[in-house]
Amino acid sequence: MPDIVKIILDTAGQKGHGSFLYLEQGKSITIGRHTRSSGDMLAIYNQLVSKRHCCISRVRQDVYVEDLGSKNGTELNGQRLIPHRKYPVAPGDRLTLVSGLVRLQVDFDGDLEETREYAVSDLLEREVQLHDHLQSIQIGHEQVTLSKKEYLLFKLLHDRLDHFVTKEEIMQRVWPERCMENTELVGIDEVNSLIYRTNKKLGSSFVIKSVYKKGVYMKREESYAGSEASNS
Numbered sequence: 001m002p003d004i005v006k007i008i009l010d011t012a013g014q015k016g017h018g019s020f021l022y023l024e025q026g027k028s029i030t031i032g033r034h035t036r037s038s039g040d041m042l043a044i045y046n047q048l049v050s051k052r053h054c055c056i057s058r059v060r061q062d063v064y065v066e067d068l069g070s071k072n073g074t075e076l077n078g079q080r081l082i083p084h085r086k087y088p089v090a091p092g093d094r095l096t097l098v099s100g101l102v103r104l105q106v107d108f109d110g111d112l113e114e115t116r117e118y119a120v121s122d123l124l125e126r127e128v129q130l131h132d133h134l135q136s137i138q139i140g141h142e143q144v145t146l147s148k149k150e151y152l153l154f155k156l157l158h159d160r161l162d163h164f165v166t167k168e169e170i171m172q173r174v175w176p177e178r179c180m181e182n183t184e185l186v187g188i189d190e191v192n193s194l195i196y197r198t199n200k201k202l203g204s205s206f207v208i209k210s211v212y213k214k215g216v217y218m219k220r221e222e223s224y225a226g227s228e229a230s231n232s
Contacts, residue, residue: 005063006107007031007056009042019043019169028057030068031097031104034172045168048072048098054081056089056106063089063106072098130155139205149174150198157208157218164215167191 007029008020021029021042032053034043044053050070057064064086067074074081075096081087089095095104129138135151137144146154152174157165171178171186174194178186195216199208208218 005058006105007042008105008107009044010103010105019166023056023058023063025058025060028055030055032068034168043172044097044102045166046098046102049102053097056104057086063108065089065095070097075100128158130158142203142205144201144203144205146198146201149194150201153194153198153208154202154206154218157216158206160217162217162219164211164217166215167210170194170216 005023006020007023009031019042023029030041030052031044031049032041032051033047033049034045035051041052048071050068050072052068053070054068054074055066057066065074065076065081066086067081067083069083075094076087076089077094078096078100089106091106091108093106095106096102097104131138132151135146135148137146137151137154153170156170156173167188170191175186175190192210195208195210202208204221206218207221208216210216
């Protein structure tokens with residue numbers, strides 16, 4: 001078994017393209033409903049999910065799931081778990097919450113996909129540099145300065161390049177001050193407007209696309225990637 005297992009929140013119809021966290025040896029991940037104090041947990045935007053719904057842990061070479069006393073239950077291969085009891089999870093097992101409404105994929109393949117967490121070697125190879133203090137990105141010889149929220153959006157989508165990100169996750173990352181309880185919710189029009197403005201500033205280097213019922217993803221424009229190849 002690999003040193004790191006990937007826990008993926010499957011979004012509707014898009015297996016493997018939801019939010020995810022890596023489960024390291026000897027660590028655990030808590031899954032629950034998004035709140036202002038979600039912290040490092042794998043947060044789910046669903047009112048039927050409890051604030052602390054279940055926990056997935058890694059003990060040596062084994063992975064376990066434990067329901068944390070959730071109201072609507074955790075199921076392993078269709079069987080509801082007894083709260084506060086650990087159950088082993090094997091490759092191919094089906095792990096769901098709320099009677100199958102939410103699915104968690106436990107990836108044992110050990111394929112640590114390139115999450116682009118801004119490693120220097122990766123940035124130099126792609127000629128993309130991110131400057132947090134300036135809220136700007138360097139693309140080849142071109143520098144693009146973004147607003148605070150445009151930069152947060154780009155950073156999130158660049159981290160998940162070519163993978164779907166839900167609009168709910170964008171709201172959480174870009175407007176954390178608006179995701180607290182008793183505050184005005186972020187409107188979908190605000191998200192779409194931010195995507196439009198960021199797209200305009202990125203020009204021909206990257207493109208951000210929104211797909212109905214799937215989410216948002218960013219990809220490197222083929223024309224720019226081709227010009228990189230021809231110059232190498």
